[in-house]
Amino acid sequence: xxxxxxxxxxxxxxxxxxxxxxxxxxxxxxxxxxxxxxxxxxxxxxxxxxxxxxxxxxxxxxxxxxxxxxxxxxxxxxxxxxxxxxxxxxxxxxxxxxxxxxxxxxxxxxxxxxxxxxxxxxxxxxxxxxxxxxxxxxxxxxxxxxxxxxxxxxxxxxxxxxxxxxxxxxxxxxxxxxxxxxxxxxxxxxxxxxxxxxxxxxxxxxxxxxxxxxxxxxxxxxxxxxxxxxxxxxxxxxxxxxxxxxxxxxxxxxxxxxxxxxxxxxxxxxxxxxxxxxxxxxxxxxxxxxxxxxxxxxxxxxxxx
Amino acid sequence: xxxxxxxxxxxxxxxxxxxxxxxxxxxxxxxxxxxxxxxxxxxxxxxxxxxxxxxxxxxxxxxxxxxxxxxxxxxxxxxxxxxxxxxxxxxxxxxxxxxxxxxxxxxxxxxxxxxxxxxxxxxxxxxxxxxxxxxxxxxxxxxxxxxxxxxxxxxxxxxxxxxxxxxxxxxxxxxxxxxxxxxxxxxxxxxxxxxxxxxxxxxxxxxxxxxxxxxxxxxxxxxxxxxxxxxxxxxxxxxxxxxxxxxxxxxxxxxxxxxxxxxxxxxxxxxxxxxxxxxxxxxxxxxxxxxxxxxxxxxxxxxxx
DNA sequence: GCTCGATCATGAAAAATTCTCATGTAGAAG
DNA sequence: CTTCTACATGAGAATTTTTCATGATCGAGC
Numbered sequence: 001x002x003x004x005x006x007x008x009x010x011x012x013x014x015x016x017x018x019x020x021x022x023x024x025x026x027x028x029x030x031x032x033x034x035x036x037x038x039x040x041x042x043x044x045x046x047x048x049x050x051x052x053x054x055x056x057x058x059x060x061x062x063x064x065x066x067x068x069x070x071x072x073x074x075x076x077x078x079x080x081x082x083x084x085x086x087x088x089x090x091x092x093x094x095x096x097x098x099x100x101x102x103x104x105x106x107x108x109x110x111x112x113x114x115x116x117x118x119x120x121x122x123x124x125x126x127x128x129x130x131x132x133x134x135x136x137x138x139x140x141x142x143x144x145x146x147x148x149x150x151x152x153x154x155x156x157x158x159x160x161x162x163x164x165x166x167x168x169x170x171x172x173x174x175x176x177x178x179x180x181x182x183x184x185x186x187x188x189x190x191x192x193x194x195x196x197x198x199x200x201x202x203x204x205x206x207x208x209x210x211x212x213x214x215x216x217x218x219x220x221x222x223x224x225x226x227x228x229x230x231x232x233x234x235x236x237x238x239x240x241x242x243x244x245x246x247x248x249x250x251x252x253x254x255x256x257x258x259x260x261x262x263x264x265x266x267x268x269x270x271x272x273x274x275x276x277x278x279x280x281x282x283x284x285x286x287x288x289x290x291x292x293x294x295x296x297x298x299x300x301x302x303x304x305x
Numbered sequence: 306x307x308x309x310x311x312x313x314x315x316x317x318x319x320x321x322x323x324x325x326x327x328x329x330x331x332x333x334x335x336x337x338x339x340x341x342x343x344x345x346x347x348x349x350x351x352x353x354x355x356x357x358x359x360x361x362x363x364x365x366x367x368x369x370x371x372x373x374x375x376x377x378x379x380x381x382x383x384x385x386x387x388x389x390x391x392x393x394x395x396x397x398x399x400x401x402x403x404x405x406x407x408x409x410x411x412x413x414x415x416x417x418x419x420x421x422x423x424x425x426x427x428x429x430x431x432x433x434x435x436x437x438x439x440x441x442x443x444x445x446x447x448x449x450x451x452x453x454x455x456x457x458x459x460x461x462x463x464x465x466x467x468x469x470x471x472x473x474x475x476x477x478x479x480x481x482x483x484x485x486x487x488x489x490x491x492x493x494x495x496x497x498x499x500x501x502x503x504x505x506x507x508x509x510x511x512x513x514x515x516x517x518x519x520x521x522x523x524x525x526x527x528x529x530x531x532x533x534x535x536x537x538x539x540x541x542x543x544x545x546x547x548x549x550x551x552x553x554x555x556x557x558x559x560x561x562x563x564x565x566x567x568x569x570x571x572x573x574x575x576x577x578x579x580x581x582x583x584x585x586x587x588x589x590x591x592x593x594x595x596x597x598x599x600x601x602x603x604x605x606x607x608x609x610x
Numbered sequence: 611g612c613t614c615g616a617t618c619a620t621g622a623a624a625a626a627t628t629c630t631c632a633t634g635t636a637g638a639a640g
Numbered sequence: 641c642t643t644c645t646a647c648a649t650g651a652g653a654a655t656t657t658t659t660c661a662t663g664a665t666c667g668a669g670c
Contacts, residue, residue: 003309031618031620034619044388333630337628343648
């Protein structure tokens, strides 16, 4: 009657706030998910959630099933880990490379959690400086790359982690603070602080300024805290993922605005070699990373609300 | 990967001691179960149990999954009960009739458990004396009949509860104690004590003595303890389900022997009206009854070992 | 009020899975 | 050595799950 699939679907629905988004997270079509839940409701002869409210509102029955999911799914995952460990031979290496500098915020907790689950797996971590991560991944020098730029590559598969928005950071009182959102031309002639990588690898330049032909003065810093510092003290502007700027913005040190009318959105992916995708600890790492991203966004939402 | 179905299959396998028996309990063919478990083992890339030992011996991985099942399945059942309760309207009546006099041993604990789970359901209990239980079931006077005699009847479905053996009870020192098993002719002329119902409704007469044309002197008593008493004091012999005789036999008050070379086996069924079979509390009662039967047999095995 | 965009529902068909049937094999009991 | 029972296995049937294509609904913005 009730299947694990249903529990996973309901949790995804709660966590993502819409059928469509939940379906994507579950690697299903929206239709499949709609059918699946409709059929479950029919079999149980109960409504599980209110469709016409956003986010969907769960009924008591729905809540009960979500509670069941909270109860069962972690135990199931734990058993699966135990089995993978029992099967043995999987005390491998996981060399993670991050292209996204601000990702440490959620990556560090994820690494920590993972290390607890899979103590036998040797974790390596490197930044995507100085070499092209994807060829390195394909060669096997690296096992997992966190990137916002999913280039097609034979034997490489991308697993979406989450979607986020890049925002513009300004010192309080900057003229642009008065605009609800920032157009490319607004930045003409400004000083922009970024991580020290080629502009083509930064969304701000590649997807926002370059298409509009806008030129800016560039300045760079390796560290996110340093960038925040520089912006706060009026040495320039910067574009960062929303979550990286959130705490400074909440403290009033900087002001953030969307880039473009609808914001400059990116999706972060975990790239792995196809043959490693099903490997227990790799799949587990991706799951942990997703959860950590989600927790970060949650914390952000809670902090700003 | 791992599904609830697998957990149920493994528990059934452990509880029934063979693939074939487990398959029957799960309402599957032996083939289906074999396929299912073989495929799970392949997907996990681990052996879960040793086939060539009887009862099957579980590997560590198998044990881990059994532990998971112990963990998840009761929680799942609990959630299902909560949902059924939430759906409401199911505070019905459950009128149980028992044809089998010795069944109270396991029926009472089952009723107790059930009452805890479904306090809204009014429980009635009656013995199958003085009226034909099946027509009463079909009419709706009764909702569930425990019987060893599954007569085809439109609209009535039978759910097997468990298989048991009828054994012959004798006072210690009786001549027949020397035989490893009892033939019908051995009983010719003996006094046989039974419950006060027509002989055709007692397996001993219908399936054992009558086919062989053997006549005995009959005597009857309503109570199982009384029958045990009479046998122990040499007033006659009796045939009872093994579990009902077990404690007296363990104490040495009576001696038991199989009836016929292979024993006189029966299966106990729960009969319900087809349209009620899927009803939550009916299904739950049958489940509880099965579990209780199983626990009784377990206790028996433990006591005799 | 109308259109646009997005979300969700729905029917039919395709794909995948799970089960059964028929049969084969191996080990235990006689 | 035969027979019996439990289990395995391949092929096909049945069922379930998913997708595709399309329609309905609802809110935002003009």
